[in-house]
Structure formats: C-alpha cells, structure tokens
Amino acid sequence: MHNVASNSEQNLFLIAEIPGFSPQIGRLVSMLNYVRSTTLSAVESLGVDELDYLHDAQSNSIGSLLLHIAAAEAGYQAATFHGRGLDEDEKRTWGAALELGDRARREIRGHELDYYVRTLGHVRENTLVELRQRADEWLDDSTPLSSGQRVNNYFKWFHVVGHEINHRGQIRWLRARLLRGVGGE
Amino acid sequence: MHNVASNSEQNLFLIAEIPGFSPQIGRLVSMLNYVRSTTLSAVESLGVDELDYLHDAQSNSIGSLLLHIAAAEAGYQAATFHGRGLDEDEKRTWGAALELGDRARREIRGHELDYYVRTLGHVRENTLVELRQRADEWLDDSTPLSSGQRVNNYFKWFHVVGHEINHRGQIRWLRARLLRGVGGE
Numbered sequence: 001m002h003n004v005a006s007n008s009e010q011n012l013f014l015i016a017e018i019p020g021f022s023p024q025i026g027r028l029v030s031m032l033n034y035v036r037s038t039t040l041s042a043v044e045s046l047g048v049d050e051l052d053y054l055h056d057a058q059s060n061s062i063g064s065l066l067l068h069i070a071a072a073e074a075g076y077q078a079a080t081f082h083g084r085g086l087d088e089d090e091k092r093t094w095g096a097a098l099e100l101g102d103r104a105r106r107e108i109r110g111h112e113l114d115y116y117v118r119t120l121g122h123v124r125e126n127t128l129v130e131l132r133q134r135a136d137e138w139l140d141d142s143t144p145l146s147s148g149q150r151v152n153n154y155f156k157w158f159h160v161v162g163h164e165i166n167h168r169g170q171i172r173w174l175r176a177r178l179l180r181g182v183g184g185e
Numbered sequence: 186m187h188n189v190a191s192n193s194e195q196n197l198f199l200i201a202e203i204p205g206f207s208p209q210i211g212r213l214v215s216m217l218n219y220v221r222s223t224t225l226s227a228v229e230s231l232g233v234d235e236l237d238y239l240h241d242a243q244s245n246s247i248g249s250l251l252l253h254i255a256a257a258e259a260g261y262q263a264a265t266f267h268g269r270g271l272d273e274d275e276k277r278t279w280g281a282a283l284e285l286g287d288r289a290r291r292e293i294r295g296h297e298l299d300y301y302v303r304t305l306g307h308v309r310e311n312t313l314v315e316l317r318q319r320a321d322e323w324l325d326d327s328t329p330l331s332s333g334q335r336v337n338n339y340f341k342w343f344h345v346v347g348h349e350i351n352h353r354g355q356i357r358w359l360r361a362r363l364l365r366g367v368g369g370e
Contacts, residue, residue: 015339016325024209031343058361140201154200158216165347169354176243 012037024136028154029128031161036124039069039168042175043113050178051116052109062174064104065167066116067097070123076160077123080153081130197222209321213339214313216346221309224254224353227360228298235363236301237294247359249289250352251301252282255308261345262308265338266315 010018012034018026043051043062051063060068071094078086086094096107139154195203197219203211228236228247236248245253256279263271271279281292324339 011334013330013334013336013340014327015343016337024212027209027339030340034340034343035347056362142199145198149196149198151198152201154212155198155215155219158200158219162220162346162350165350166354166357169351170358172351173355173358177241 020132022134022136024139024154025131025134028139028157028161029131031158032124032127035161035164035168036120039066039120039164039171040117042168042171043116046113046175046178048110048112050175051111051113053174053178054105055174055177059174060100060104060170061108062171063111063116064097064100064108065171066120067094067108068100068104069164069167070094070116070120071097072163073123073127073160076156077127077130080156205317207319207321209324209339210316210319213324213342213346214316216343217309217312220346220349220353221305224251224305224349224356225302227353227356228301231298231360231363233295233297235360236296236298238359238363239290240359240362244359245285245289245355246293247356248296248301249282249285249293250356252279252293252304253285253289254349254352255279255301255305256282257348258308258312258345261341262312262315265341 010030010033012030015027015030015034017023018029021029043066046062051066052061054061074090074094075086075098078084078090096103139157140152142150142152144150195215195218197215200212200215200219202208203214206214228251231247236251237246239246259275259279260271260283263269263275281288324342325337327335327337329335
C-alpha cells in the first residue's frame with residue numbers, strides 16, 4: 001500500500017490539497033488515494049483460489065479485475081502524460097488485463113494477492129511522479145474524440161478513478177459470494 | 186434525464202466549470218452529471234421483470250440499486266445541506282432503498298423504469314438547486330467522524346459519485362447476465 005503510505009499524513013476522508021501537488025491536482029490525488037484504499041480493503045487477505053474464482057463462464061476473476069484496474073491506469077498514463085497509445089512492450093504487459101474475457105481467464109491466474117497489490121502500486125507510483133510535475137491548468141488540456149467532442153485531462157483521470165470504483169463494485173459483489181456474510185456490496 | 190438535460194450545453198467529457206456554479210463546484214457537478222448519464226445508459230430500455238430480476242437469494246435487483254443510489258444522495262443532502270440525518274418522513278420514503286437486502290426485495294418491485302428515472306431526477310434536481318447557492322469554500326467545510334478524523338463536503342459528494350459508480354458496476358454485471366452479449370462490465 002505504498003501509494004497510500006507515501007501520503008501517510010493525508011486524511012483519506014478529505015478531498016483537499018496535498019503538499020507537493022498543485023491545488024486541484026491534489027484534490028484529484030485525494031480521490032485516487034481514497035479509492036485505492038477501498039479497493040485494497042475489498043481484496044484484503046484473499047488467497048490465490050479466491051483471486052482466481054470464476055463465478056460463471058462469463059465472469060472475470062477478482063485477480064483479473066485488479067490487473068484490469070492497473071492496466072487502465074497505465075493506458076491513461078500513456079495517453080495523458082505522453083500523448084500516445086500503449087507501445088508494443090506495454091501491450092504485451094497489459095493485453096490480457098485490458099481485454100479481460102477468455103484471454104484473461106486463461107492467462108491471469110495463480111498469483112498471490114501481493115503480486116496484484118505490487119503491480120497496482122508500481123503503476124500508481126508512476127502516476128504520482130508525473131502528476132507532481134504538473135500545474136492545475138494541465139487538467140483543462142483536452143483532445144478531441146472522433147465525434148469532435150473534447151475530453152480534458154481532468155475527465156480522463158476522473159475516468160480512471162471511476163473505472164476503479166466500477167470494478168471494485170464488482171469485486172465486492174464477487175467477494176460477498178465467495179465469503180458469504182463477509183462484506184457488503 | 187432532466188438532470189443532464191438541464192445542462193444540455195455541457196460537454197459530458199469535460200470536468201470543468203459550469204455556468205451558474207462556482208468553479209470547483211462546477212467540476213463536481215460535471216462528475217455527477219457524467220456518472221448519472223452512464224447509470225441511465227446502463228439501465229436503458231429495461232422492463233419491469235428485468236428491473237425486478239434477482240440473480241440469487243442474496244442479490245439486489247437493478248430497481249433496488251437505482252433507488253439505493255437516489256436514497257444515498259438524499260441522505261447526503263440532509264447531512265451536507267442541512268446538517269442533520271434523515272427525518273421520519275424521509276426514513277419512510279428511503280428506508281427500504283437504504284437497507285437493501287430482504288426488505289428491498291419485498292418492497293421495491295413492480296415499477297417501470299420511468300419511476301426510477303424520475304425519482305433519481307427529482308433528488309438530483311434538489312442537489313443542483315442547493316449546490317448553485319454555494320461557494321467553493323463550502324467544499325472544504327468538514328465534520329468529525331467518531332474516530333476524530335474530519336470529513337469535508339468535497340469528500341462527501343465525491344462519495345455520492347463513487348457510490349453511484351460502485352452500484353452502476355453491479356448493475357452492468359447484472360444486466361450482462363440478463364441480456365447475454367449486451368453491454369460490458
């Protein structure tokens with residue numbers, strides 16, 4: 001949990017400025033940190049079998065969803081910090097996690113929780129290094145969609161936050177069925 | 186969808202200022218609006234049977250989850266705009282939706298989609314009326330938890346956003362199983 005620990009003085013229940021970040025970026029980082037703490041709580045102490053559990057033929061495992069969360073963040077790093085898509089190396093690293101479905105069911109399994117937590121942490125560390133170097137105005141920089149609508153960096157990173165919460169909601173649902181009576185949805 | 190329509194000029198892919206709201210509150214409203222649009226997409230054209238569908242004995246229906254989203258927002262309105270908990274009337278209105286589980290499975294059923302969409306819209310309208318009257322500094326106002334940690338209004342409303350996304354993630358999961366092949370998770 002070093003991503004959270006690196007802001008260990010931060011009260012996770014404040015969306016507020018954080019030393020080392022520009023004011024609005026600090027608020028965004030508050031959101032990233034808080035949501036990550038809830039994701040880690042949602043998977044606390046799960047074993048390999050539980051991380052690999054498939055609820056039905058269409059399901060993604062909790063392990064796959066964790067890696068999917070990290071992969072999406074890596075994708076938005078490339079897009080927003082470097083103005084590009086994932087390169088070939090990154091596609092090899094993240095392909096199964098981005099695709100989910102059959103490929104993820106085949107390729108993402110047998111890992112301990114620590115593997116997923118470390119992967120999430122490494123990606124997040126990189127996000128924080130980059131965000132420290134940016135001013136609030138960067139949040140308003142935007143690129144066009146094919147529809148012509150513009151998407152700004154604040155939206156993209158809010159989307160990373162929301163994407164994690166969306167899948168955390170599914171992780172909680174799966175966990176509640178793995179461990180009846182433990183945890184809510 | 187009048188909550189979104191009322192900001193119909195707003196590009197939903199920008200987290201940005203919105204006329205009529207103070208700058209940072211406008212960004213928060215951008216998040217609320219965008220997430221609501223995705224929730225409404227996730228339930229588009231569902232019929233009563235689908236809204237009442239129970240995946241297993243422990244499941245909440247999609248209808249219950251929609252009302253739960255509205256109920257949580259009503260709870261945070263009371264807390265942050267009026268500094269109080271829900272009153273007796275509000276508890277009668279929202280009790281089953283807040284509790285979910287057995288009570289919601291008994292009490293929340295048989296409604297058309299329009300009922301849920303209108304309920305979500307009425308609650309949201311109230312949120313926007315109140316937020317229009319507030320300055321950015323209000324986001325930093327905080328109250329203590331029993332642990333002594335402080336929680337500010339920005340966190341509370343970010344939590345409303347995250348709560349909706351969390352349950353939208355579950356709605357998508359349920360919908361994908363209701364209508365095989367339609368929609369992702």
